[in-house]
Amino acid sequence: MKTCNVIGLGYIGLPTAIVIANSDIEVFGVDINDDIVRSVNNCISHIKEPNIENELRQIVNKKKLIALKEPCVSDVFLIAVPTPFKSKTDKKIPSANLDYVFSAIKSILPFLKDGNLVILESTCPVGTTREIDKFIKNQSNLNNVDLAYCPERVLPGNILNELINNDRIIGGINPSSSKKASAFYSKFCKGSLHITSSEVAEMTKLSENAYRDVNIAFANELSIICNELNINHNEVIKLANYHPRVNILNPGCGVGGHCIAVDPWFIAESVPDSSLLIQTSREVNNQKKMWSLNLIIEESKVFEIKKKRKPIIGYLGLTYKNDVCDLRESPSEEIALNLLDLGYDLLTCEPNLKKHEKINLFDKEMVLSESDIIVIMVAHKEFRKIRFEKYRIIDFCGISFLNSTENKTVKI
Template structure:
C-alpha cells in the first residue's frame, strides 16, 4: 500500500485483517512514526484496535508484491489543474520492484486518462483504477460496506482487481474500463457539489426576498419528485470541493454547470462573511461556532467555516472568537473560546458547523443574541 493517509491506512489495516501480508509504504517519516505509535486520526479507535491486533510492516519504499495499491494525494494546483506528481513518484518507486504480471491498483482520485498513463509508465504490469468513496468520520465502515467500481486498463486487470477487493470488502464490486471508472468517481462528487450549490443558490435568493430558505426548501420538498439539499456556509472537504475541477479540466465550454456550482460556492462563503462582518462593523463581538468542514469531524481541509472565520478575524481583529470542540488547538491567528464563554459573552453567534454540542444548545441559551445560522441547525429547536 503506497500512501498511508486517510484512504491508504484504513485500507491497509483491513487488508492485513483479512489475512494479506501488507507492507505499508509511507514517504513521510513523521507519519510513519505517528502510525507506529498509534497516533493518526482523532476519530479512529476502530482503526487503532485493528492495528494493535495485526500490526503493519511500515517502510519508506515499496518491495516486491503481487498487488501494489497507490493511495497518494492528487491535489489541485493553484491554476485548478490536477497535480499528479505524487502518482508519478509512486510509479517510479515501483519500477525497481515490479515483476511482470503484478497488479497495480490506483485508488487516488484522478482525471480521465491518468490510469492509462500510469499503465504506460509501468510496462508489464496489469493496471486498474479503484476509486474510493469513503466518508471522513466513518471510513472503516464505508471501506468495508460501500459498493465499489474497478476499472481495468484491460478486462483481465479489472477481473483481478475485483477478486482482490472481494477478498476484503463486503460491498458489491462492479467491473468496468479504467476511463469510465475515473469519470464515474468524478461525476459522483460533482453531482454532490452541483446539488449543494443549488441549495446554496436558493438560500442566496431567499435572502434577497427576506425569506427563510430552510422553510422555502421544506415547502418545495413536499413535491413528490423534489429533494433540494440543505444549504450551508459552503462546500468543503478533501473531495467535493476539488474533484469537480478534475472533471471540468480541459473541457472548455462543455463544462458549464460544474464551474457555475463552484462560483456559487464562492458567493455563498462571501455572503456569510459579509453578514458577519456587518455585525462586527456595528461593534458586536462575534463567536464563530465550528471550523471543520462538516459536523462532528476534526477535518479542516477546504473548510468554508475556517475560511469565513479566518477572513472575519483578519477584517476585525479582537472582535472574533472561534469555538471548535473537535480540535485541541486552533489554527494560528484565531482567538479561541469555549462554547460556554461564547454563549455567555458574545453579542452574535455564527453557527458555521452543526457539531453535536452546538446542536444541543437550547434556545434559551442563545436568547438575546444575534444568530446567523447558515445550516438552519437551530431553526427547529
C-alpha cells in the first residue's frame, strides 16, 4: 500500500491526509470544493487546528500530499465526506443523507481495481458499509475489493495528535478486509487497532455519540429544573460530582456540531420503537436551545421595563463548542440569528472567527464595556479569566461560577 486517495478534505479528511502522508504513503487529497483544493496545494488550511499549516507545508513541499478535484488510481481509497441528516422533511425522526457517500463511491469506481482497499470513515447508519459493498459489485465487474468501516473519535483542537494516538475500530466486511485495513492503519496509528465486523464498528461509533448526547441531555435538563426551583445548578453538579461514582457533565445552551447533534438520529431511524431514551435526549437538547433563547428574551424584557429601552446584549461565543471555529449545528449561532430577527441589538464576540456572514463581530473589550446584559454562550479560553461579578450576566456554560470567589464550598 503505497498510495491513497482521501476523498473529502474537511475537518476529518484534511488532518487524516496529513497524518497518512507523514508515513511512507503518497496521498492524493480529493475535494469537490475548488477553494479547498487550491488552498491545500498552497499550504493553507481552511480548518483551525494547532500546527496544521506547518505540517501541511512540510508534506506539500515534499510532494507527499497533492490535492485534486477528482480521484485517481491508488491502492487505498479513504472516504471522509459529510453525512448530515435530511432536515427538511416532516418526519419526526430525521433520516441520514447518504448522497455524499454514494457520490464519493461513484467517483472512485472508474479508478478502483480488485485488490484495492476502500475505507469508510464517514459516520453512517448500521448496514451502510454492506450496502456500499453491494453497490460496488452491482456497478462494476469488481469482485475482490476489500472494504472496511473505520470510524474515528478525535477531539477538535487536538485532531492531529488523536488521529495518531487514539485506539481505532476496524470493521471489515470480511477477514481479508479487516486484515488489510489493520495493516494500513498500523502505518500511522500508535493506538491499538480493534478488529470487528462493519456493523459492530458502525454501531460503536453511533453509540459513542449517543452516549455523549444522553449524558449532556441529563445535565441540560437538570439546569432547567434547578432554574425553576431557584437553585444554582453549577453548585448542585459540583457537589454531586464529589460522589465517587457520579460524573454529571456541564450543561450548555444546547448541543451542536456535526456529530453529537446528528448521529443519534441514525440509531433512531433504524429502530424507532426501541430508541426512546436516545430520541428524548435529542429533543431535550434541542429544547434547551429554545429555553435559552426565551431566557435571554425574558431578561431583556425585564431590563426594558425598568430602563424604557431595549438592552444592548453582549453575546460571547458563537461556535458549537469552546475553542473551535466550527459553526455546524451551533445552538449559539441559531439563538443569535433568532435574536437579530426579533430586532435585538447584539454585540457579538467570537474570537475563533475572523468574520461571520450575518453577524457583526467585535472585540471582547468593546463588548464588555458597551453592553447592558452579557450572555455567556460558549466557554472559550478568551472568556475564562473575565471577572464577571461587575456585569449583569446570563451564563449558559458555567464559567462565571468557576471564576467566582463565592464558588468556594465551605468545608466543616
